Amino acid sequence: MKVLIVSSNSLPASPSGPVYLAGAVRQAGHTVQIYERLFAGDLPAELNAKLLEFQPDVIGVSIRLVFGDELDPAAPLGTRHTDLRPRVKEIVDILRRGSSARIVLGGPGFNYYAQDWLEYLDLDYGIRGEGEEAFPLFLQRLEQGGDIHSIPGCVFRQAGSYHSIPACSVQDLDNQALPAYELLDWQPYAGRNITPAIFTKRGCAFLCTYCPYGKLEGRQYRLKSPARVLAEAKAIFQATHSRKVMFCDNNFNAPRRHAEAICREWIAEKTDLQWGTGDLRPVGITDDFCRLMEASGCFYANLAIESASAAMLHSMKRGYSVRQVRESLEALSRSKIPFGASLMLGAPGETPETIAETLAVLGDYEIPDGVWVTIGVYLWTDYQDIVAERRRAGVIKDNRELFNGMVYLSPGLPRTYLRELPEALQARPGYSVQFNRPAEVWSNPNAGAG
Ligand code: B12
Numbered sequence: 110m111k112v113l114i115v116s117s118n119s120l121p122a123s124p125s126g127p128v129y130l131a132g133a134v135r136q137a138g139h140t141v142q143i144y145e146r147l148f149a150g151d152l153p154a155e156l157n158a159k160l161l162e163f164q165p166d167v168i169g170v171s172i173r174l175v176f177g178d179e180l181d182p183a184a185p186l187g188t189r190h191t192d193l194r195p196r197v198k199e200i201v202d203i204l205r206r207g208s209s210a211r212i213v214l215g216g217p218g219f220n221y222y223a224q225d226w227l228e229y230l231d232l233d234y235g236i237r238g239e240g241e242e243a244f245p246l247f248l249q250r251l252e253q254g255g256d257i258h259s260i261p262g263c264v265f266r267q268a269g270s271y272h273s274i275p276a277c278s279v280q281d282l283d284n285q286a287l288p289a290y291e292l293l294d295w296q297p298y299a300g301r302n303i304t305p306a307i308f309t310k311r312g313c314a315f316l317c318t319y320c321p322y323g324k325l326e327g328r329q330y331r332l333k334s335p336a337r338v339l340a341e342a343k344a345i346f347q348a349t350h351s352r353k354v355m356f357c358d359n360n361f362n363a364p365r366r367h368a369e370a371i372c373r374e375w376i377a378e379k380t381d382l383q384w385g386t387g388d389l390r391p392v393g394i395t396d397d398f399c400r401l402m403e404a405s406g407c408f409y410a411n412l413a414i415e416s417a418s419a420a421m422l423h424s425m426k427r428g429y430s431v432r433q434v435r436e437s438l439e440a441l442s443r444s445k446i447p448f449g450a451s452l453m454l455g456a457p458g459e460t461p462e463t464i465a466e467t468l469a470v471l472g473d474y475e476i477p478d479g480v481w482v483t484i485g486v487y488l489w490t491d492y493q494d495i496v497a498e499r500r501r502a503g504v505i506k507d508n509r510e511l512f513n514g515m516v517y518l519s520p521g522l523p524r525t526y527l528r529e530l531p532e533a534l535q536a537r538p539g540y541s542v543q544f545n546r547p548a549e550v551w552s553n554p555n556a557g558a559g
Pocket residue numbers: 120121122123124125126127129130168169170171172173174175176177178213214215216217218219221235236238239240241244304305306308321322355357358359387489543545
């Protein structure tokens with residue numbers, strides 16, 4: 110079958126989902142192409158030309174995001190909130206008009222809102238969860254006959270009502286196809302400073318109250334072997350000429366022995382490929398570990414601190430202490446690794462005092478790549494404990510509220526304080542501030558009280 114995968118994302122990010130999916134589809138014997146929306150000039154003309162030329166039988170639309178909040182100094186509170194749903198709808202409308210191929214939805218932005226997306230786009234089929242096995246199985250059943258309504262993770266509309274089958278996670282990650290980066294022309298990505306991304310594992314053992322990953326991917330880690338991770342990086346170099354890869358894992362350094370084994374593999378191969386991570390957890394970041402990261406070619410690491418207030422770390426169930434945050438910052442400062450740090454302010458329990466504590470800790474260090482601060486916690490899914498709690502308390506009644514974007518801001522943060530916070534943070538050298546869904550937070554007097 111001819112399968113077109115449309116990467117519908119319109120914010121800069123590596124199209125990791127589409128390339129892993131494309132690799133799996135191709136390995137299953139199909140012909141596959143990827144259309145990347147990110148660089149579209151004249152979207153209808155380009156997409157129609159692709160449909161005409163390729164004549165796909167099936168089109169998989171990969172949805173990464175529902176919303177984007179982008180830094181914009183001209184916007185209120187420095188952030189512009191963009192609803193990305195109409196952009197996905199525009200794509201689907203073009204596909205529907207220009208092709209009779211079957212359209213299937215999937216991707217990280219689809220997972221939480223499968224039914225809402227099907228309704229919004231007036232479609233009848235999507236697949237939640239990891240696509241490497243489920244999507245080829247769907248294609249096989251479509252081609253050879255079989256029940257497409259029992260595919261793991263499928264969500265479908267039949268006779269006006271919605272049904273869903275539990276998703277199934279991929280167990281043997283080493284035996285999956287390599288991500289098919291060679292199907293893309295990487296030059297425009299490089300021009301936007303996008304580094305090709307791969308994952309080294311699935312799963313998350315931590316219990317952070319605001320994060321869905323543990324429930325989404327499972328608490329038990331499913332690891333790729335270090336040799337496999339390096340093989341992916343080498344294949345990326347062949348396909349894109351990028352000597353750098355980003356690990357898009359949850360907490361690259363957990364489990365630590367896995368991260369160490371990857372670093373050692375890199376060192377043993379004497380490769381000049383480099384790697385980076387946006388998510389290093391302040392746990393076990395010692396001098397030894399930093400030396401391993403450095404020697405194996407780490408070109409960037411973001412320390413995901415989130416808070417350096419003891420009360421907030423406890424209430425968010427981050428699983429580390431202020432002392433560990435300091436030890437991590439100290440070890441990284443002693444290394445030559447260019448590192449940044451990120452904070453998430455506004456979770457339950459946050460007050461001006463807890464923010465002051467956090468900033469006082471960070472103020473003791475020089476953070477070469479700067480500090481990324483997010484204010485406000487998006488409520489996405491019941492997989493986040495803070496959403497489940499609010500649903501139990503009757504604050505969230507309908508999934509549609511989540512699909513429309515709900516942000517939590519601690520009621521302990523007075524409005525006058527919040528209004529000045531972004532500017533106060535930006536005045537600190539190297540700080541960037543993103544205020545999640547700012548306009549709505551300010552137009553709705555109850556938004557902070559959720
Ligand atoms: C890494 C990551 C980032 C990195 C990206 C770095 C990079 N180089 O790629 C950074 C830190 C920059 C980032 C930023 C943001 N991110 Co982010 N990010 C992720 C993360 C952790 C992993 C995504 C990934 O690449 N996974 C690896 C690939 C291989 O998996 P995948 O894309 O899920 O694809 C698989 C399946 O989904 C499926 N699949 C994919 N497409 C399709 C299509 C079909 C048809 C089918 C059947 C299956 C299928 O098969 C694939 C293979 O298994 C996810 C959370 C998560 N665990 O999924 C959040 C996530 C995608 N991000 C999210 C958000 C909100 C953001 C931000 C908007 C946050 C913000 N407020 O700034 C920004 C947006 C920036 C941007 N320009 O896109 C949300 C999106 C939620 C939503 N519903 O919209 C997620 C889901 C996290 C969350 N909150 O739960 N992010």
